Amino acid sequence: xxxxxxxxxxxxxxxxxxxxxxxxxxxxxxxxxxxxxxxxxxxxxxxxxxxxxxxxxxxxxxxxxxxxxxxxxxxxxxxxxxxxxxxxxxxxxxxxxxxxxxxxxxxxxxxxxxxxxxxxxxxxxxxxxxxxxxxxxxxxxxxxxxxxxxxxxxxxxxxxxxxxxxxxxxxxxxxxxxxxxxxxxxxxxxxxxxxxxxxxxxxxxxxxxxxxxxxxxxxxxxxxxxxxxxxxxxxxxxxxxxxxxxxxxxxxxxxxxxxxxxxxxxxxxxxxxxxxxxxxxxxxxxxxxxxxxxxxxxxxxxxxxxxxxxxxxxxxxxxxxxxxxxxxxxxxxxxxxxxxxxxxxxxxxxxxxxxxxxxxxxxxxxxxxxxxxxxxxxxxxxxxxxxxxxxxxxxxxxxxxxxxxxxxxxxxxxxxxxxxxxxxxxxxxxxxxxxxxxxxxxxxxxxxxxxxxxxxxxxxxxxxxxxxxxxxxxxxxxxxxxxxxxxxxxxxxxx
Amino acid sequence: xxxxxxxxxxxxxxxxxxxxxxxxxxxxxxxxxxxxxxxxxxxxxxxxxxxxxxxxxxxxxxxxxxxxxxxxxxxxxxxxxxxxxxxxxxxxxxxxxxxxxxxxxxxxxxxxxxx
Numbered sequence: 001x002x003x004x005x006x007x008x009x010x011x012x013x014x015x016x017x018x019x020x021x022x023x024x025x026x027x028x029x030x031x032x033x034x035x036x037x038x039x040x041x042x043x044x045x046x047x048x049x050x051x052x053x054x055x056x057x058x059x060x061x062x063x064x065x066x067x068x069x070x071x072x073x074x075x076x077x078x079x080x081x082x083x084x085x086x087x088x089x090x091x092x093x094x095x096x097x098x099x100x101x102x103x104x105x106x107x108x109x110x111x112x113x114x115x116x117x118x119x120x121x122x123x124x125x126x127x128x129x130x131x132x133x134x135x136x137x138x139x140x141x142x143x144x145x146x147x148x149x150x151x152x153x154x155x156x157x158x159x160x161x162x163x164x165x166x167x168x169x170x171x172x173x174x175x176x177x178x179x180x181x182x183x184x185x186x187x188x189x190x191x192x193x194x195x196x197x198x199x200x201x202x203x204x205x206x207x208x209x210x211x212x213x214x215x216x217x218x219x220x221x222x223x224x225x226x227x228x229x230x231x232x233x234x235x236x237x238x239x240x241x242x243x244x245x246x247x248x249x250x251x252x253x254x255x256x257x258x259x260x261x262x263x264x265x266x267x268x269x270x271x272x273x274x275x276x277x278x279x280x281x282x283x284x285x286x287x288x289x290x291x292x293x294x295x296x297x298x299x300x301x302x303x304x305x306x307x308x309x310x311x312x313x314x315x316x317x318x319x320x321x322x323x324x325x326x327x328x329x330x331x332x333x334x335x336x337x338x339x340x341x342x343x344x345x346x347x348x349x350x351x352x353x354x355x356x357x358x359x360x361x362x363x364x365x366x367x368x369x370x371x372x373x374x375x376x377x378x379x380x381x382x383x384x385x386x387x388x389x390x391x392x393x394x395x396x397x398x399x400x401x402x403x404x405x406x407x408x409x410x411x412x413x414x415x416x417x418x419x420x421x422x423x424x425x426x427x428x429x430x431x432x433x434x435x436x437x438x439x440x441x442x443x444x445x446x447x448x449x450x451x452x453x454x455x456x457x458x459x460x461x462x463x464x465x466x467x468x469x470x471x472x473x474x475x476x477x478x479x480x481x482x483x484x485x486x487x488x489x490x491x492x493x494x495x
Numbered sequence: 496x497x498x499x500x501x502x503x504x505x506x507x508x509x510x511x512x513x514x515x516x517x518x519x520x521x522x523x524x525x526x527x528x529x530x531x532x533x534x535x536x537x538x539x540x541x542x543x544x545x546x547x548x549x550x551x552x553x554x555x556x557x558x559x560x561x562x563x564x565x566x567x568x569x570x571x572x573x574x575x576x577x578x579x580x581x582x583x584x585x586x587x588x589x590x591x592x593x594x595x596x597x598x599x600x601x602x603x604x605x606x607x608x609x610x
Binding site for chain 2: 138
C-alpha cells in the first residue's frame with residue numbers, strides 16, 4: 001500500500017487536469033483547483049522524498065506483474081528530489097499565472113495543460129520502463145505544444161511550427177532507438193536492460209554503440225545539447241512568461257535526467273567512447289551558450305542562452321561519472337531548476353513594468369522598484385555561484401571532480417563560464433536597473449502579487465545554498481544508483 | 496525478409512528527410528507522416544519477422560506465436576503520432592490563415608529585435 005505512494009506525483013496532477021477540463025469557463029474554480037492540486041503535489045512529493053530516505057528505493061509494479069514483464073514505476077532519491085523541485089516550481093508558476101496570463105487564456109484550458117505537462121514531467125522522472133519514458137515524453141511534449149501556442153499570436157504560431165517539427169523528428173528517433181535496443185536485448189524494463197547489457201560482456205556489442213548514439217541524439221535534442229540546440233532560443237522566446245518559466249525550469253531538465261538515467265544504467269561499460277563524447281559536446285554547448293549570452297541585449301534571450309550553459313555544465317560533470325562530479329551535477333540540476341524559473345518570473349515583472357525585454361529601452365528601474373532590483377541581484381549572484389548562495393556548492397564539486405579526473409580544460413571552462421554568466425546578467429543589471437530613470441514605466445501592474453512567487457523561489461534558492469550541508473544526505477542517496485547501477489537493478493528486480 | 500524490410504524502411508526515411516527539408520509546410524507534414532510510418536515498420540522489423548501464428552491464444556498455434564510486444568508498442572506509437580499529426584495539420588491551417596502563406600520561410604523573424 002505504501003508503495004503506491006510513488007504513483008501519486010503522477011496521479012494528483014492527472015486527476016486535477018481531468019477535473020479542470022470539465023469547467024473551463026469558471027476561472028475562479030480553475031485557479032483554486034489548480035493551486036490545490038499543486039499544493040497537494042508538493043505535500044505528496046515531500047512525503048515521497050522522506051519515504052525514500054527511510055526505506056531506500058521504492059518501486060511499484062503496476063498490476064502486480066513481476067519486474068521485467070510489467071511496467072515498473074521507480075522512485076529513487078534522484079527522481080523524488082526532481083519531482084519535489086518540479087512541484088515547487090509548478091506552484092510558484094501557477095500563482096504567478098493568476099495575475100499575468102490573462103482571462104482568455106485561462107478560459108481556454110490553460111491550467112489543465114499546465115497540469116498535464118507536469119504529469120509528463122513527473123512520469124518521465126519516475127518511470128522505470130524505456131517505452132513508458134517515451135509515452136511520458138509525449139504527454140509532456142503534447143501539453144507543451146498547447147502551452148506554446150495557446151493565445152495564437154503570430155510569433156507563437158511561428159515558434160510552435162518549428163518546435164513541433166523538431167520534436168516530432170526527435171520522437172521518431174526515440175522509437176527507432178528503442179527498436180534497436182529491443183532487437184538486441186529483448187526487454188524494455190530499464191533495470192533488466194542494464195542487467196542484460198552486462199551479460200553481453202565480451203560479445204559483439206557494436207550495435208550497442210549505435211543505440212547509445214541514437215539515445216544521445218534524442219535526449220540531446222530535448223535537452224539542447226550542442227549541435228541540437230538550434231531550436232531552443234527561437235522557440236523559448238515566443239510563449240508568455242509563466243509558460244516560459246515552466247519550460248526553462250523543467251523541460252530541458254527532463255532531457256538531462258533521461259541522459260543521466262539511461263547512460264548511467266545502459267552505456268557505461270560496453271561503450272567506452274560514449275562518455276568522452278558527451279563531455280566534449282557538453283563543453284561545446286557551454287561555449288555556444290556563452291557566445292549567445294554575452295552577445296544580446298535582450299533579457300529573455302540572455303537567460304535562454306544561460307539555460308544552455310547550465311545544461312552544458314551539468315552534462316559535462318555527468319560525463320566524468322565520479323562520485324564527486326555526479327554529486328555536483330545533482331546539486332546543480334536542482335539549483336538550476338529553481339533559479340531559472342525565478343529569473344524568468346523576474347523578467348516577467350520587468351517586462352510588465354517597462355513593456356520591453358531589451359535593456360536598451362529602459363534604465364533606472366532601481367529607483368522605481370528597489371525590491372525587484374535586489375531580487376534580480378540575488379538571482380544573478382545565485383546563478384553565477386557566489387559562495388553563500390545555491391549555485392556555489394554544485395559548481396565547486398563539479399570543478400573539483402573535473403580536476404581530480406584530470407579534465408583540466410573542462411574544469412577551467414566551467415569556471416570561466418561562471419564569469420561569463422555573471423557578466424551577461426550584470427550587464428542587464430547595470431544598464432537596466434542603475435542610472436537615470438528612463439523608458440515608459442507603467443506602475444499599474446499587480447506588483448506585490450507578482451513578486452510573491454519570485455520571493456518564494458529566491459528564498460528557497462538561498463536556503464538551498466546556505467543549508468547545502470543539510471541537503472547533502474539526500475543528494476548522496478540520489479548519487480548512489482548513478483555510480484553503482486546494481487543498487488538500482490537490485491531494487492527493481494528484487495523478487 | 497528482414498533485408499527487404501530494411502531497404503524499404505531506408506527508402507521511407509530518405510523520402511521523409513527529403514520532404515521535411517522542403518519549403519512547403521504541407522510537404523513537411525507529409526514528411527513527418529512518412530517518417531512515423533518508417534519508424535513503426537522499423538520497430539516491427541526489429542522485433543523479428545518470423546513465421547509464427549498471430550498472437551491470439553484462442554487460435555491453437557502449431558509451432559509458435561509472433562512477438563506481441565512490438566505490435567503493442569507500434570499501436571501506442573501510431574495513436575501518439577496520429578494525435579500529433581492532427582495537431583500539426585490544424586496548426587498549419589492556423590498559420591496559413593494568420594501568415595497568409597504556407598511557406599516555411601514565412602516563419603522567420605522571431606528573435607530579439609536588437610542588433
